Amino acid sequence: GVDQTLQAIDGMFAFAWYDAGEDVLTLARDRFGQKPLFYSIVNGQLIFASEIKALQQHPALASVRPDVDALALYLMMEYVPGPATGIDGIHELPAGHLLEWRNGSATTRRWWRADTTRHATSGDPSKLRSYLEEGLRNAVDTQLVADVPVGVFLSGGLDSSLVAAIARQHKQDVATFTVKFPFASFDESSYAEQVAAHIGSDHTTVELGRQNCVDGFAALLANLDQPFSDSSFLPSYLLCQATKEHVTVALGGDGADELFLGYPNFGLLKWAPLMARFPQAAGALLRGAARLLPGSDGYMNTSFLLRQLSYGIGKPAELQSPYWMSAVPAAEQSRLWRDRDDVETVVAASLREQIPASTDAALLDQCQQHFIEAYLAHDILTKMDRASMYVSLEVRSPFLANAVADMALRAPREMLLQGRTGKVVLRELAQEYLPHPTIARKKHGFALPVSALLRGDLRELASGILLDRANSMYGLIDYDTVDAWWQAHVDRGRDHGKRLWALLMLAAFCRNQLS
Numbered sequence: 473g474v475d476q477t478l479q480a481i482d483g484m485f486a487f488a489w490y491d492a493g494e495d496v497l498t499l500a501r502d503r504f505g506q507k508p509l510f511y512s513i514v515n516g517q518l519i520f521a522s523e524i525k526a527l528q529q530h531p532a533l534a535s536v537r538p539d540v541d542a543l544a545l546y547l548m549m550e551y552v553p554g555p556a557t558g559i560d561g562i563h564e565l566p567a568g569h570l571l572e573w574r575n576g577s578a579t580t581r582r583w584w585r586a587d588t589t590r591h592a593t594s595g596d597p598s599k600l601r602s603y604l605e606e607g608l609r610n611a612v613d614t615q616l617v618a619d620v621p622v623g624v625f626l627s628g629g630l631d632s633s634l635v636a637a638i639a640r641q642h643k644q645d646v647a648t649f650t651v652k653f654p655f656a657s658f659d660e661s662s663y664a665e666q667v668a669a670h671i672g673s674d675h676t677t678v679e680l681g682r683q684n685c686v687d688g689f690a691a692l693l694a695n696l697d698q699p700f701s702d703s704s705f706l707p708s709y710l711l712c713q714a715t716k717e718h719v720t721v722a723l724g725g726d727g728a729d730e731l732f733l734g735y736p737n738f739g740l741l742k743w744a745p746l747m748a749r750f751p752q753a754a755g756a757l758l759r760g761a762a763r764l765l766p767g768s769d770g771y772m773n774t775s776f777l778l779r780q781l782s783y784g785i786g787k788p789a790e791l792q793s794p795y796w797m798s799a800v801p802a803a804e805q806s807r808l809w810r811d812r813d814d815v816e817t818v819v820a821a822s823l824r825e826q827i828p829a830s831t832d833a834a835l836l837d838q839c840q841q842h843f844i845e846a847y848l849a850h851d852i853l854t855k856m857d858r859a860s861m862y863v864s865l866e867v868r869s870p871f872l873a874n875a876v877a878d879m880a881l882r883a884p885r886e887m888l889l890q891g892r893t894g895k896v897v898l899r900e901l902a903q904e905y906l907p908h909p910t911i912a913r914k915k916h917g918f919a920l921p922v923s924a925l926l927r928g929d930l931r932e933l934a935s936g937i938l939l940d941r942a943n944s945m946y947g948l949i950d951y952d953t954v955d956a957w958w959q960a961h962v963d964r965g966r967d968h969g970k971r972l973w974a975l976l977m978l979a980a981f982c983r984n985q986l987s
Contacts, residue, residue: 474498474570478583482874486522486565497573503584504727504872505554505567505849508857512562518573524562524697524985536560538986540948544815545822546699547800547808547974551851553826558699559985567849586844586877588837592884600887601901604879608901611873612638612723616646620720623647625711625867626675628663630895630902630911631725631734633671635870637905639723640671648673649715649722651680653707655921663910670907678714682929685920688713689930693937693980695862701799701977702851703922703970708859716865726856727871730848731880732888732895733840734915737793739892740781741835744789752786752803763966775967790827790838799974808953836885923969926976927962937983938976945982949975 474489484506489498499520501509511520514532521527528534542556554564565571568584616622616639624636626648639646650664661677668675688710715722729735762778783801784792795801800808802819809815827842860867870876880888887897894915902911926934937943939958941951954975961968 474500475583478570484868484872488520495574498570499565499573500570500583501565501567503568503586503874503877504844504853506853506857506869506872508854509565510557510562511565511571513578514561516576518578524557524559527562528697528985533562536562536985538948538982540809540812541818541822543699543948543978544802544805544809544812545819546701547805547971547978548798548802548819549794549846549851550701550797550799550974551847551854552699553822553846553850558981567845586841586881588840588844588881590881591837592882595884595887597887597897597900600879600883600897604876604897605901605904607873607875607879608634608870609638609642611870611876613642614873615723615868615870616643618721621647621718622721622723623649623715623719624673625715625722625724626650626664626667626673627725628660628665628667628910629725629913629915630898630906631728631871633664633667633906633910634898634902635723635725636667636673637671637902640673646673647719648675649678649711649718650675651678651707651711651714653680653685653920654682655924658920663913667906667910670910671905676718678711680710680714684710685925686929686933690933691862693933693977694984695858696977696980696984698854699978699981700851700854700858701974702855703973704919705855705859707920708855709862712860712865712867713863716863720864721866721868722860723868723870724856725871726852726867726869727848727877728895728898729915730840730843730852731871731877732898733836733885734894734898735843736892736915737796737843738836738839738889738894740796741789741793741839744784744792744835747785747792748787748789750785755782755785758782758785788829790829790835791823793839793842794823794827800971804971808949810948810950834885836889922973923961923967926969926972927964931962934972934976937979938972940979940983943979943982944986945975945979949978 478500485502486507486509487500499509508522510524510527512527512533519527519530537560539556539558539560542552542558546552546558552558554566557564568582569580570583571578571580612635624639624646626632626636636648648668650661652661653659689706692709759779759782762775765775780796783798784795787795802816805815826846827838856867890896899911957968957972960966961972
């Protein structure tokens with residue numbers, strides 16, 4: 473039966489199962505949402521596929537309309553939280569859910585939930601490390617099995633390095649891959665090479681030029697069938713493209729930050745109740761102060777960090793994390809949308825639905841739950857699935873194996889986060905496999921300098937799409953506001969890189985899907 477099968481599966485999947493005897497069709501998706509599944513119900517028909525582009529080959533979906541509420545949330549979060557997709561009438565089956573189609577009607581239910589409230593209050597650290605090591609080694613060993621060449625992504629950070637080190641112990645000739653970017657503060661290739669030398673892997677560093685970035689971005693814009701603007705999409709695609717020249721399957725480190733509390737947001741939460749007491753005007757003052765700092769296109773520069781932090785000031789403590797990551801905060805969308813004055817209300821209601829106000833769940837639990845159900849499913853895994861499948865590379869994630877994930881969700885919080893240092897138990901485990909500098913390094917996101925790229929290498933490509941008055945986006949969005957933001961950015965009057973990137977990807981989506 474479907475229910476027992478779902479409990480037994482360990483891995484990524486999306487499937488449809490038709491029971492002819494019962495005349496019931498079941499759609500199901502894996503625990504975390506590693507593989508996509510979309511559907512629409514039109515005139516009593518259930519239409520489903522793994523890509524929105526495929527759905528739109530059906531005559532009933534040849535002409536679609538935008539879901540404007542979902543697009544407002546996208547402009548803030550850089551992804552569309554499911555089950556919305558940005559297209560009215562087309563839905564995403566959420567991770568860990570199944571849909572049953574019976575007698576012409578659909579019912580959706582959750583078959584698995586990453587319940588962060590299961591964290592134990594105490595435990596033996598040595599036993600936890602031992603169980604984690606066993607689970608991770610088994611997951612890596614299993615995922616190395618294939619009838620095609622297999623490699624490992626190696627960024628030089630903790631997560632991918634630990635996977636690579638364990639893979640090297642299981643497989644003598646394991647191949648590792650990284651890309652070298654032509655932007656100094658964003659390039660991690662030297663750290664990856666140090667890890668590769670330490671573990672003795674067959675390492676390949678693919679050096680990319682600026683033209684690679686231009687060509688890669690043009691390819692992504694052409695394929696986009698859903699709004700998505702995480703800036704690491706481009707480097708992820710370039711990494712997958714380079715890796716596919718050598719192997720057909722690659723292991724990666726996705727999921728570790730969400731499960732083991734690796735993002736800086738988790739360490740900042742202790743200040744969230746205090747920041748909630750300040751008026752939102754204090755956030756505006758902080759943004760004004762950030763603009764006075766010297767301009768910089770460097771990775772996570774001070775001006776950028778202060779601006780992002782300011783968006784959470786005056787917001788409820790449990791909602792601050794999404795605001796910290798905003799591209800275009802709801803309050804600043806008011807002059808962006810045409811004929812809409814309800815954006816703040818719509819966005820706030822959606823966030824409240826994702827993160828309900830609660831006195832029962834710890835703030836850390838709420839934040840972790842949201843990262844797993846929203847950010848991991850709709851950003852991180854969506855990004856990697858699209859980036860890899862565009863070049864026919866299969867990417868596997870050992871940290872999302874059932875045993876490893878279940879262990880992380882049961883581990884006492886102090887074994888995951890101490891002060892502002894996350895992934896504590898992973899760092900302790902890594903001491904047996906990796907050099908100390910790798911373990912001690914701060915988290916470094918996989919990104920490119922979008923602000924500089926929009927002023928330079930990508931300027932012509934971006935402006936041609938973003939400032940095209942004929943784009944259907946401008947039936948919803950005010951052209952003059954976008955144009956003013958663009959001119960201020962390219963003239964270096966203001967850094968609007970993050971919001972322009974989000975608007976650019978929205979324009980590409982509208983061009984591709986809504987023309």
